[in-house]
Amino acid sequence: MKQLENIGTKQKNINKICVIGLGYIGLPTASMLANHGYYVVGVDIDEKRVELIKNGELIIDEPGLMTLVKGAINSGNLNVKTEPEEADAFIICVPTPVIHDKNNKDNNKNNNKDNNNETPKCDLTYVLSAVNGIKPYLKDGNLVVIESTIPPKTTEMIYKLIDKNIHMAYCPERVLPGKILKELVENDRIVGGIDEESSELAKEVYKSFVDGDIYLTNSTTAEMVKLMENTFRDVNIALANEFAKVCTEMKVNVWDAINLANKHPRVNILNPGPGVGGHCISIDPWFIVEKSKNAELIKKARELNDNMPKYVCNLIVKEFKKLNINNPKVSIFGVTYKGNVDDTRESPAKKIIECLLSNDFNVSIYDPHAKVFEYPLNKLEDCIKGSDCIIVLTDHDEFKNFEKEDIYEISKLMKHKIVIDTKNILNHNLWKESKFEVKLLGDGTTWNVK
Ligand SMILES: NC(=O)c1ccc[n+]([C@@H]2O[C@H](COP(=O)([O-])OP(=O)(O)OC[C@H]3O[C@@H](n4cnc5c(N)ncnc54)[C@H](O)[C@@H]3O)[C@@H](O)[C@H]2O)c1
Structure with a gap:
């Protein structure tokens, strides 16, 4: 050698x-x-x-x-x-x-x-x-x-x-x-x-x-630099996700709380979300964990982020039981691991969809960017026809930019008017104007369950 x-x-x-x-x-x-x-x-x-x-x-x-x-x-x-x-x-x-x-x-x-x-x-x-x-x-x-x-x-x-x-x-x-x-x-x-x-x-x-x-x-050192960059993001997202869970329990809006906490000159809390996906942040920290017996926080953060899709799914399942809607039809908006890309690798959407299906939900999917996904992708109209709820999982610009008229047209095709925003990207007032009930991940005031 x-x-x-x-x-x-x-x-x-x-x-x-x-x-x-x-x-x-x-x-x-x-x-x-x-x-x-x-x-x-x-x-x-x-x-x-x-x-x-x-x-x-x-x-x-x-x-x-x-x-x-x-x-x-x-x-x-x-x-x-x-x-x-x-x-x-x-x-x-x-x-x-x-x-x-x-x-x-x-x-x-x-x-x-x-x-x-x-x-x-x-x-x-x-x-x-x-x-x-x-x-x-x-x-x-x-x-x-x-x-x-x-x-x-x-x-x-x-x-x-x-x-x-x-x-x-x-x-x-x-x-x-x-x-x-x-x-x-x-x-x-x-x-x-x-x-x-x-x-x-x-x-x-x-x-x-x-x-x-x-x-x-x-x-x-170069190998560590790359892994440390993505681990830094992962651990900080895990903290934001944990705050979202705690705030839901406390009936507090985590987004308001983060916004106010970030007014502190040395605090910069990231945004929570339905999980961490993609080919890098959701994977790379494991490469440190596999080599080091000291990587305890990194491992915990990884597990917390990996469990977010299950947390989101369970919250939705419990909420629908409370709302007394059986075998709900839900429309998933966005399955790529982040906004405005076509990459669905390690996307938390897949885990959320699987979990919803195993709880007897009917699921249809709309994603204006994704081309390849494990489940069928639909056109917007087909996706929302007869739907009980829209669940936004990705921050595509198309979702952010829905106008009042678009939302009204969407509302006409739906059976129940519920929208769940896991990324805090929708213009909630516009959706409420079209009589939507808006539920926001991490905003405990919008959920009947904790
Ligand atoms: N995609 C990103 O944004 C990104 C960012 C930073 C780092 N990385 C890292 O870069 C690496 C590549 O990622 P990617 O996103 O380009 O992957 P990719 O899956 O898009 O592309 C990899 C390509 O390698 C080909 N391939 C596999 N084995 C091969 C072989 N033996 N000989 C020739 N071709 C082979 C595959 O067919 C595929 O086309 C990964 O380690 C990834 O973690 C990716």
């Missing part, structure tokens, strides 16, 4: 870059590099995705991406295929989902007191298979960069698996879906090399299109 110090002479010229994984992160990155003078080979194991990209069709709804990709392909600087080839640098952007591993002995030893031996951990299968895929094409002096989110010390572990004198760095991606192209360019970047030379070399590549500052560190 290779030692970290044993590196040898390396070539510095990078002209050709192989980007492995052409999803939300890999495709914009590959196109950006191609538009900044590199010859880029984009690789994805999904043949259908590769064909779509070649034909200028995208399954990702990201503003400006289509134009960027088409420009890169037409310039001849971006070629997409299903197999890697020799290059000067390789950038790995494949998924790192979480798996619930009943047999994770290390983790059970560290954390497991009461979680039935199921401790979520990072599934490195895709990263390892991407590394194995590029191995036959790697030459001494090549640069390998991992952008996928990974647990601390993974870059070092992978470096030791590669039997070549390569440069290697971890360069976490910190973009916001919906603003990926802007943030790819404007955000500061963290580059964590396995050694200083690797950091410098990776920096040269990113400098080609990044306007933000590029900070150099070591690979494990």
Whole structure:
């Protein structure tokens, strides 16, 4: 096995870059590099995705991406295929989902007191298979960069698996879906090399299109930075969610209370919601928990946020019992994990829908952004026809911007006029004008039950 110090002479010229994984992160990155003078080979194991990209069709709804990709392909600087080839640098952007591993002995030893031996951990299968895929094409002096989110010390572990004198760095991606192209360019970047030379070399590549500052560190620090950013958000959202539950119990409006508490110069409480979803915040904190026996608060916050969909569902089920509406038909507005994106991965909406279905609710769904979801998506009219209640789970602009006339038209199609706003985004006065009963997550004054 290779030692970290044993590196040898390396070539510095990078002209050709192989980007492995052409999803939300890999495709914009590959196109950006191609538009900044590199010859880029984009690789994805999904043949259908590769064909779509070649034909200028995208399954990702990201503003400006289509134009960027088409420009890169037409310039001849971006070629997409299903197999890697020799290059000067390789950038790995494949998924790192979480798996619930009943047999994770290390983790059970560290954390497991009461979680039935199921401790979520990072599934490195895709990263390892991407590394194995590029191995036959790697030459001494090549640069390998991992952008996928990974647990601390993974870059070092992978470096030791590669039997070549390569440069290697971890360069976490910190973009916001919906603003990926802007943030790819404007955000500061963290580059964590396995050694200083690797950091410098990776920096040269990113400098080609990044306007933000590029900070150099070591690979494990860079891995921690990425995980700490998302954990910070997760823990703070968990606190807001706990406040929402407490305020409901106390018959207080949490949104008013947060607003007033945030008048304090050193307080900035985040907004509560129906749960935390997406490919990052709901997953990344587990990568710290799996590696550290000290991550107690992080684990608790993760569990609290994971339980929010169940809390929301139970509240709704109890409320309908109180209202004496049997087998209610509810219309779900929004199933993506956040507003104005098409991404439904890890969306809390899925868990809420499953819970409502298991309580004999009839559920129909409307989402103006989502294209792929586990349950059928309907047009607005079909979704609300004969419905007893609208449940808003995502803060899409379309819902915020409903006009008085829209709400009146919606009300005419409904059986009962109840709307549940879990994101506090509707214009409640307008809905009340159309005789809707408005219930707000975290506002104990609007619920009959606690
Ligand atoms: N999406 C985000 O906003 C975001 C932000 C920051 C970090 N990240 C991280 O970036 C990584 C990639 O995320 P994403 O959202 O782009 O994922 P994605 O699912 O959109 O895309 C990943 C792509 O990799 C392909 N793939 C899987 N295994 C492969 C292999 N062995 N060889 C070639 N291609 C392979 C898949 O077919 C897929 O097209 C993840 O670790 C994620 O946590 C994502």
